[in-house]
Amino acid sequence: MKRGRGSSRRVLSFGRRVLMGCVALALLIAGVWSSWSDAQHVVLSKGREHGTLTVASCAEGVCTGPYVPDGPGGPRDGMRIEESVAVKKGERFAVVRKPDTDELVRTGTAGLLYAWVPLGGALLLASVVIGGGLRLTRTGWGAAVAGGALLLASFLAL
Numbered sequence: 001m002k003r004g005r006g007s008s009r010r011v012l013s014f015g016r017r018v019l020m021g022c023v024a025l026a027l028l029i030a031g032v033w034s035s036w037s038d039a040q041h042v043v044l045s046k047g048r049e050h051g052t053l054t055v056a057s058c059a060e061g062v063c064t065g066p067y068v069p070d071g072p073g074g075p076r077d078g079m080r081i082e083e084s085v086a087v088k089k090g091e092r093f094a095v096v097r098k099p100d101t102d103e104l105v106r107t108g109t110a111g112l113l114y115a116w117v118p119l120g121g122a123l124l125l126a127s128v129v130i131g132g133g134l135r136l137t138r139t140g141w142g143a144a145v146a147g148g149a150l151l152l153a154s155f156l157a158l
Contacts, residue, residue, distance in 0.1 A: 020133030024126045031122020038082075039115035041096050041105045049097040053104055055090060058083045067095070067104065079104050084114060086158035113154035120154065123147025 041048060049069055056065035067079035081087075081095060081104040095104040095111075105111060124147040131140020 017134060020129055024129040024134065027122050027126040027129065028119075031119040031126075034118035034122075035116045038105050039112070041098055042107055042112050042115050045096045045107060048099065050107070051095055051097065051104075052092050053079060053081055053095045054092045055081075055087055057089065058087060063087050067097075069097075078102055081106065084158055086110075110154075110157040113150070113157045116150060117154050120147045120150035123150065 049071070051067055051069040053063075053067050054065045055063045057063065061083050062080045063083045064078065064080045066075050066077055068075045079097070079102050081093070084106075087093075094107045096107050097104055106114060123143045127140045127142075127144035127147060129140075130143055131137050134140075
């Protein structure tokens with residue numbers, strides 16, 4: 001008569017694994033979604049307006065300064081870029097303009113890595129769920145190393 005305990009334990013284990021898999025997947029999707037809003041302009045920059053921004057001032061998480069496009073057209077004021085740790089007054093950055101906005105995104109290796117920082121954080125969070133909740137320790141460590149490497153590379157590139 002003790003047959004029911006084994007099957008209910010298997011159902012609970014399966015339910016836990018499905019739930020933890022959904023949580024890990026949701027974290028990774030959120031990381032990609034959050035990163036893609038800036039990364040798309042760096043990765044798919046062909047056909048977008050490229051130029052150079054000279055940082056004049058930074059306030060409230062945004063830096064502004066004169067923007068000089070690579071093609072025809074003169075310098076423009078009022079263009080802004082998200083402030084990062086490495087931004088200093090007077091520095092010049094290669095940037096790409098988001099279509100139909102006054103927002104700029106840094107290009108090159110540093111810009112690409114910086115755009116994917118939310119994915120690095122999501123990988124670190126998901127690694128705990130993968131390693132602990134799903135009990136896939138090697139996969140969890142792999143996700144943690146990948147997320148940590150992405151964050152470290154971004155920090156060093158900036």
